[in-house]
Amino acid sequence: MDDDGGVVKVPSSVITAINFDVLTAEDKEKIAALEINAPGQVISSDLGLPNLSSECSTCGSVDLYSCEGHFGVIKFPFGIFHPYFLSEIAEILNRICPGCKSILRELCTKGEKSMSRINKTSGCKYCAGRSMGWYPRMKFKVSSSSNDLSRRNVIIVDVNDKVPKKKGASGRELPADYWDFVPGDAQQDESCMKLNRRVLSPLQVVYMHIIPVWIMVPVRARI
Structure with a gap:
């Protein structure tokens, strides 16, 4: 650098490319000044000003103009579904077999007997339907009509056929393993x-292993 006449010459360079990416969980943990584990920590002095102590514990600043705040992460026990994607989740669930995880297709065309479809199900009881017991189709949908706040905007799955209200009320009963595709919670x-x-529950939907990752919001968020 040349400092003649009080003028500083800055080296020039050329930008050849700009790359945008999303931070990974590991990257967020590395740059985080604090991991949020309790509700009161969102106003911690580690995250910057303003706070109760009027001083940033991370950089030591006491001036709002000198401290822009610091990154914090919140860790959840599992992924949180974005509410605007719930209908898309239900749509995906209705197009994929809960047992073999294959895409549901109507293999039985007009004029053919149902056995032609059964022979192509690769032994999946849910795809085979009635050939391996009574495994009726099911329908996933979003429920938002419940009076219970915890039940609003949740995914429910109904048997898409008539089921006797009482066990043994008719000769047709759901097999004991019908709901085995739903993980325990x-x-x-x-x-x-x-x-x-x-x-x-969101945890059950995640562990069914048929939902794309992109419909889940990041489990670590900036404060």
Whole structure:
């Protein structure tokens, strides 16, 4: 650099490309000044000003103009579904077999017998339907009419056929393993597990392993 006459010459360079990317979970943890584990930590002095101590614990600044704030991460036990994507999730679930995870297709064309479809199901009881017991189709949908706030905007799955209200009321009953594709959730209430319906928690939908990652919001967020 040349400092003649008080003029500083800055080296020139050429930008050849600009690359945009999304931070990974590991990247966020590295740059985070604090991991949020309790509600009160969102106003922690580690995250910058303003705060109760009037001083930033991370950079030591006492001036709002000198501290722009610092990055914090919140860790959740599982992914959080974006509410605007719930209908898309239900649509995907209705197009994929819950058992073999293949795309549902109507293999039985007009004029053919149902056995032609059964022979192409690769042994999946849900695809085979009635050939391997009574495994009726199911329908996933978004429920938003519940009076219970915790039940609003959740995904429910109904048996898409008539099921006897009482066990043994008719000769047609759901097999004992019909709902086995739904992962267990220890925190789920028994009222969510009716004979012909299941109310799915986000954790259960995630562990069904058929939902694309892009419909889930990041599990670590900037404060």
